[in-house]
Amino acid sequence: MKLEDYELGGTHLRSSDFEKGKVLTTAWQPNLAYAWDNGVAIGRYLAELKEGRIVARVCHSCNRIMIPPRMFCELCFKPTDEWRYVKDTGTVNTFSVAHVNWDASRRGPKEPPLIPAVIEIDGASPGMGILHMLGGVSPNGITVGMRVEAVWKKPGERTGAITDILYFKPIRAAAAKSPRAAGKAKAGRKPAATRARSKR
Amino acid sequence: MVKRVAIVGIGTTGFRPVTPDVSFRELIFEAARKAYSDAGIEPSEIGGFVTAAEDFLEGYSIADEYCPDQIGAVLKPTQTIPGDFLHALATGYMMIMTGAFKTVAIEAHSKASNVKTIDDMMGFALDPVYNRPLRETPHAIAGLEMTRYMFETCTSSEQCAKVVVKNRGNAMRNPYAAFAAELTEKDVLGSEPVSLPLHRLDIAQHADGAVVAVLADDQTAQALGGTPIWIDGIGWCTDTPTLEMRDWGEAAYARIAAEMAYRMAGIANPRGLVDFAEICDEYSYKELQHMEALKFCNRGEAADMLESGATSLQGELPVNISGGALGVGHLFEASGAHKILELVEQLRGHAGARQIPDVNIGLAQVWRGVPTATGAVAILSNM
Structure with a gap:
């Protein structure tokens, strides 16, 4: 047989053929619902967010203060040892300026871009923190190493979710007093990820 | 050169209908930590990791990305098989036989209690164009097969009910089991019809739990001490x-998988x-x-063999002494894991x-459940 003999054939279609109903289609809307168990670590993390606090777990073997908290250390592979509150301030590790929504639809001309950022939280080990959004700042004014603080929902409106923090906004006046101020971040420190992993 | 592969450590959480107290990560960590302690090895010393998981069961896509932390596999060679634990075991076996890995850890778990629309999810596995629009329950696939099996083999619903009585009774002796019960055939046949000839109690209920096993080549297994349990055959x-074309009476996928495993293990007469x-x-x-x-x-002849007591704890070929899926729970990807756990303990x-x-x-x-015709077989020995 020739190679062409193995081709199964078919009909070339245009989008207008679909629009005019010339092509038969089958649609299905899946009914999928999940309720994930938060477990011990994330359960407490969310309960503390509802109270306006951020809690971490400490591993006594590698001495890392981990956020989001976890009941086991993935590097030492043993249970973590204690809870520790950390601050709701931190330093921007990285950020992006998103002109599209989560479903990839383009944001309207009057909608400001969304600014997701990874924020290294004060009191947690370097390189650990929260993935959240930045607010109260123009996209042009953001830099890696920028000092930020959480803007919380009002106590009565919190539900025990990561969205109990509305966003992080720049710390303006008090920045100089912090031990991990933006200026220090530029003073030749190793990148955060390298530092976190060099613990092993 | 690697001659044999052994299971040198195994750990589990046991199985429960719900596990609201722990996340899937915390659940798996417990099984993994126990497996590594059982093997006398730390995850940092393990060469590679294979997990078995399915995105729709986990509730997010690319679920394999979420497996490293809780098995100690961060920045290690890791992969996820969209199949049963036994498929992951076969993969781990092959990895070690290449000589490139001395040790491989295998993981599977079930958090079925977190899936709130299990029947819809199973129905989503049917062909969307020419099967799904009929909106039949996925259990109907099993009902169709049961009818044809009983027709071809002259087996009765009463005899099938005896499997349920045996296995849920066996689970009474298994502390890991979620659904131990002392039932009678009347209880099974009197339970609500689902998709006849299937009644509610003919169907295994879902459970949560995790199992991790550590595999090693023969030299490493001997060096670790303990009691290595050897993988003699796998298929x-x-x-x-x-669905329109498959053999509804015989489980051909299981027969051929078994022939592959028997050939490898040198077993001519399984019974x-x-x-x-x-x-x-x-x-x-x-x-x-x-x-x-x-x-x-x-x-x-299977029903006769069951009724003769040959497959009971005291029989010549005990079957599902753990309680099986009916007694222990239906564990999805971890179905094979609980079977391997039972083999190693026995x-x-x-x-x-x-x-x-x-x-x-x-x-x-194992069988991958409706609507699949996928199966795997492993043969283990302690000598």
Whole structure:
């Protein structure tokens, strides 16, 4: 047989053929619902967010203060040892300026871009923190190493979710007093990820 | 050169209908930590990791990205098989046989309690164009197969009900089991019809839990000490997915997977050589159909073998002494994991009240559930 003999054939279609109903289609809307168990670590993390606090777990073997908290250390592979509150301030590790929504639809001309950022939280080990959004700042004014603080929902409106923090906004006046101020971040420190992993 | 591969450590959480107290990460960590301690090895010393998981069960896509932390596999060679634990075991076996890995850890878990629309999710597995629009329950696939199996083998609903009574009764001796019960055939046949001839109690209920096993090559296994449990044979097979064309009476996927495993293990006469077996009973009739596919008896003789007591704890070929999926729980991807766990405990002589005396060779067999015709078989020995 020739190679062409193995081709199964078919009909070339245009989008207008679909629009005019010339092509038969089958649609299905899946009914999928999940309720994930938060477990011990994330359960407490969310309960503390509802109270306006951020809690971490400490591993006594590698001495890392981990956020989001976890009941086991993935590097030492043993249970973590204690809870520790950390601050709701931190330093921007990285950020992006998103002109599209989560479903990839383009944001309207009057909608400001969304600014997701990874924020290294004060009191947690370097390189650990929260993935959240930045607010109260123009996209042009953001830099890696920028000092930020959480803007919380009002106590009565919190539900025990990561969205109990509305966003992080720049710390303006008090920045100089912090031990991990933006200026220090530029003073030749190793990148955060390298530092976190060099613990092993 | 690697001659054999052994299971050198195993750990589990046990199985429960719900596990609201722990996340899937915390659940798996417990099984992994126990497995590594059992093997006398730290995850940092393990060469590679294979997990078995399915995105729709986890509730997010690319679920394999979420597996490293809780098994100690961060920045290690890791992969996820969208199949049963036994498929992951086969992958780990092959990795070690290449000589490139001395040790591989295998993981599977179930958090079925977190899936709130399990029947819809199973129905989503049907062909969207020419099967799904009929909106039949996925259990109907098993009902269709049960009817044809009973027709071809002259097996009765009463005999299928005896599988449920045996296995849930066996689970009474298994502290890991979620659904131990003392039932009668009348209870099974009197339970609500689901998709006849299937009644509610013919169908295994879902459970949560995790299992991790550590594999090693022969030299590493001997060096670690302990009681290595050897993988003597392994096989897997999938029939056509086309419901209109498949063999509804015989579990051909199980027969061919078993032939592959028997050939590798050098077993010509399974009934004479296999001491005990943990096989898929996610629906009651499946245990009987699978016994025939595994050549424990001729076609149509499985029910007689069950009724003679040959597959009970005291019988010549005990089947599903753990309680099977009916007694332990339906664990999705971890179905094969609980069977391997039972084999290892029995072959080590650690099975407590349900220990079968003088066992050397055990067989584990799984089926991927409706609507699949996929199965795998593993043969383990302690010598």
